Amino acid sequence: MSTATSAGVRDTDVVTLTPPAAGRRGWVGYLTMPLILAVVLVSLYLYVNGRELDSIEARSLNAAALSTAVGEHVALTAVSTVITLLIAVPLGILLTRPFTRRVRPFIITLLTLGQAVPTISVLVLLAVMFLFLGFQAAIVGLVLYAIIPVLLNTMVGLEQVDENVLEAGRGMGLSRFQVLRRLELPLAVPVILAGVRTALVINVGTATLATYINGGGLGDVIMAGLSTNRVLVQVVGAVLTSVLALLIDYLAGLAENLLQPKGLRSART
Amino acid sequence: GGGDGGGDSANAGTLDGAELTAGSKEFTESVVLSQITSLALEDAGASIEDQTGISGSATVREALETDEIDFYWDYTGTGWVNILGNTTEEVPEDLFAAVSEADAENGIAWLDAAPFENTYRIAVKQDFADENGLVTQSDAAEFINANPDQARVCAASEFINRDDGLPGLEEAYGFEFSEIVELELNLIYTQVGDTCEFGEVFSTDARVASNDMVILEDDQEFFVEYQGAMTLRQETLDEYPAIAEIMAPISEKLTNETMMELNGKVDTDGEDPRDVAEEWLQDQGLIGG
Amino acid sequence: MEFLEFLGNRADDLLEMGLAHAAIVGAAVLIATVIGVALGIATYRTERPREFVLAITGTFLTIPSFALFILLLGPLGLGWPPVLFALVMYGLLPVVRNTITGLREVDPAVIESAQGMGLNRRQRLLRIELPLAWPVVITGVRVTTLVLLGIAAIGAVVNGPGYGEMIFTGLARVGTPVAVNMVLAGTLGVIVLAVLFDLIFYTVQRLTTSRGIR
Amino acid sequence: MTQTPQTAPEPEVMIRLENLTKRFSGTQRNAVDGLTLDIHAGEIVVLVGPSGCGKTTTMKMINRIIEPTSGRIILGGEDVTTTNADQLRRRIGYVIQQTGLFPHLTIGENVATVPKLLGWDASRIRSRVDELLSMVNMDPDEYRDRYPKQLSGGQQQRAGVARALGGDPQVMLMDEPFGAIDPITRERLQNEFLRLQSEVRKTIVFVTHDIDEAIKMGDRIAILQEGSSIAQYDTPEKILTAPANDFVRDFIGGGASLKRLSLSRVRDIELASWPTVSAADSVEQAHRVLRESDHSAVLVLDTEGRPARWVGADDLRRGAGQPLDQIGTVPQAVVESRATLSDALNELIAARYAVTVVVDQDGRHQGVVDIEQINEAIRSMRHSAVAEARTEFADGRTTP
């Protein structure tokens, strides 16, 4: 009996149409993630500092090397993400317009391939077949890899928008473009952003592979640890990567909160 | 147990019933060595499962320690630095003894090392060497100091980070590469002459020759010579002491030249490592035909 | 020409690797979907757990595969077990994220009427919310499949099954004539699998999405 | 002053709302503010009130889709404010204002939802679905397999009603269920509902903006003001004849008397008599009857006693020699005695002689209704309503 009751209460707590702070987290809520990440970083720093580093470890674990790596990593992620968005979102929009119905499956399949090719193969093939290396090559690999999550989510997001709303919009004389910009895109934001955030995280992770082709980034640190079997170095590299991923995801979350129209915030938040 | 006709197969049957797993790193030499070992042990009656081609030194070593594999070939330098966690600022006189002794504490036995020595080297394109008269590392140092615009090096992470690698090299010869292009080890061979003028290579790698490269002579003997040796868990060795006996004569014959040749057959001629190993063993009469 | 010859020579190998690759990715996707959807369902209504799950599954995706495989080698050994495990870990995020997003997008009026009819939590979820969120969820699964097809190749570092072996052996031989062929063959293999998987997904998506919401 | 004098035992209270309050976050006012209301078992209670006054919110609190900020809900004697909401809801059918059909399910599947929940077998579900669709005037074969988006607005609404009826719940909450339906279908649905209701007495809370519908459907009507405060909670008759205040008067709008007429039937009033003759009678006979009365025409009845003709003095003169049922005009304004006074009035005002002929089921003449009867009926309703209201007031009873 009591379980049933508590289940009921929990259930309806969630269901109530007016949660105390639907989508409007308090400052505490907003600060949680950065705080956790800061704590992780500080503990890592203290731990590394407390250890006697041998020359190999010292070569990787110094402020200059690490900040370079982080900087490069951020650049890799940022550039690849921006390019991904520039390609995938417009493409997703195009592919949901009626006039592309015919070519839709082909293009999607084509891009699917880009996603499926192991990034490592892309990098190797670029390097070996085209002698194409470095930052730019890494970007190609990353972009190929991240397009699909964004593209598919863009398309699904756009297709999910309530037909009545679009009809009302068109009925008011909004042009196709205006319907897209003012109604479809804002209403698809949550789903599109889900794809973008997935892509971001994937990019941060995959960017470590750039080290194979002189792309730089935290992959250098991880690889240094891996190739010399210095666990500490590996851990530092990996933790920095994860922290970076979570931080970027967190920022994307903030962006989502900003971009996502308030009227949409799920009542059941 | 008689044997399978191999006349000089003195070991026939000594490993009957042994079930072992062979491991190796991903590069050709490691695989070939492992195949040689497998074939030899099989010849002695063991049955071998093949888990060769594991990527990364650390991975293979971890696999050995966790019983996933029973043996693989490693290098003393790798043992000293990567496994035992030392740096190469001062390398002991007898590296093999030091490593095998230290690693015994981890329960890992190193069989006697083979005569071939695989080590880091810097290589350049043949044309480039000819053009600039580069024969030794010292020539290179001089050239680099004079032509910083032609002083890029392709190297893999391990080399870049080890004291017995790039940092030490530059210090020893008194020069500095203008740019370090960090690449996956294998990608270096195709990039030298393109993205970079100099490349880190392994001394026994057949791809040096096949890609028209020459190795610069280490005239100051900076590079630590890394000997290859088979490693296995002490308990395995205790159980099958015959392994050491079987491998000793084989090891002896593995010289630099031999390894270059065997590697070349795989890498350049595209032969299967196991076939290459078998052919060599038979040619040498080390296993029964 | 040379490449075609190579393909001809290694056709059997390639087919076998393809089956293995498909099998392990298929299994991983299945498991990741079950776990991911379950996690999504368990957390989509409450902010803290939801963010927590997303953070964790996101972190998984950032662990370098090499490091992860070495980590898994101890408990899981070589071959398919560590690969499967790692693939499941990597595959969670897209599924979880899209499940959560899909479920949160369902029209409140519809949920309300389901509630009004006395469908309990589970029934609402299974009969109303999930089917309505399905296009988004299955898109996540599709993304996961594609991501995993690629990552599975890296499983070769612990001797996992699939085209990775071909690719990595090729990589180890760069500078030799066969290298490009091997990498290319392995890559093509993955691509073919991707097309096949995507075809399946396309069909599944069409068949499992109600006409009423297409 | 709240002593309760001996009154007739009240029917069981099915839903009791006690001081129910809801404030939505971010708003200044309570959407529902301390609403207390008893809904008796087997009754249809209609909620009417200005848009935004809290009707939907109240309904949603009853089945706990919205949790009250404070107050209690008692269903069949049991406090359900904190019990399992799903259990509660399965006992309550709910027609949501926005229809809320499940877009991914066909109409048939939508309607089958609750029967499936209840674990009925497939054939029973199927026949139930067909029955419900037919009931809401939708051809099952045509609509069963359509998806909601393929229906017109009114069709969607009807499907929503059918769906809510699926499990045959004892309590129904219906939020403007017939708002988007045309008058003919709507009347059919209303009648169907009332017929059903007379068989299995459900407890129904019904929201509508159509006062006529409220009057027709409601056993009681609650007229709500801003914040769901009750302006009047009473039977339709009382609300029409004795509105509690100006708000109520305004709300029922013009034509309250006319509306009131639709609640009384012709058989309930005393009919006026009108001079009649039989078709077999002679013209002279008719002349005589006419002359003796102060009316300008006589009603000719056929052999069965059914009204056949209006015959006036002129007609008699002109049609001399013809049988009585061949002259004069055919009566147009004829209603059965179960017709409402409103029907009678509608005929009357357009009828010759301003009079409506009343017949029984077999069409036999019963008498006539003229404006006097209507006037008298209305005035007596008024008096009794006022008298009753006074008594209640004197008794210190609040409205139920």
Place this chain on the structure above:
Amino acid sequence: MTQTPQTAPEPEVMIRLENLTKRFSGTQRNAVDGLTLDIHAGEIVVLVGPSGCGKTTTMKMINRIIEPTSGRIILGGEDVTTTNADQLRRRIGYVIQQTGLFPHLTIGENVATVPKLLGWDASRIRSRVDELLSMVNMDPDEYRDRYPKQLSGGQQQRAGVARALGGDPQVMLMDEPFGAIDPITRERLQNEFLRLQSEVRKTIVFVTHDIDEAIKMGDRIAILQEGSSIAQYDTPEKILTAPANDFVRDFIGGGASLKRLSLSRVRDIELASWPTVSAADSVEQAHRVLRESDHSAVLVLDTEGRPARWVGADDLRRGAGQPLDQIGTVPQAVVESRATLSDALNELIAARYAVTVVVDQDGRHQGVVDIEQINEAIRSMRHSAVAEARTEFADGRTTP
């Protein structure tokens, strides 16, 4: 037989639908089947018809949200069947049946949509939004910044109407715009609309299920049957008094005569006279007047000529000695001459003496309406409608 005799010049045709047909894929029947309809500029045309008969589909074809399967749409003389749809739509306001508010925009932003499109400046938009919200009876300060989901059903609908009015379009399509709104607000909106319409004559196509609304709002009513085939397209008066067929009769439902009354005003009929006396007159005077008439009471007027009292013979007897305006009863049933006959009847049936007193704007007595007047009015409407229909038929003209 289609020669068109000289008739008054018809107003310009704003929307002409020519043989418009729509079949949805996967259905057997045409949702709209060869509809031909002329809508004149500046008129409100109300579409009514059974649920699912194709009203919404027709509306959506007019602004090309649904492309017709065949047929033509001519807007202001221009064939728009194939022109740019966006351009077209911007000239047409559209109130969608399901409100279709943009969920991600506040109410203010929703309403501002078209003004923004038109590039108005911020302050003009703001004041327009406030004006429109007030017009639909929603306090701008309270609702401007809410999101659609925070509104009640009726509030959402009103916001939808406000939004459609935003750009002040010349043509409006309104699909059940007032369906979910309470009677008071609805009447206010209707009146507001009619007032606006009398100032700026828009062309409006209006769908409703409320016949009274149709009668009130429509310059013409199109009663549609299945497949949008026209059962009758005529003025409300004609439809009520001369329904074209049984379908129409059924559709307008019971009480057609009563409804018809709401279209005529008291000032349009000849009033009956009733004996009056002045308040200053003596009781004897009143006695005399009463005796001379065949009525049972006299109406006492005050010095301004406004009805002050009903005084019957009894009253005179009992109240002897008192001034006339101190005895008898105060007249309750009083209407102004611009009231509808329906209002008059409503009063009449409940009034003492079954009579409604009619006064002018200043409250001065004009005469009375009793049942005879009503009866006569209805009957003459009937006759003229029938006569007109006959003429039209004889002329070979089809319904316009």
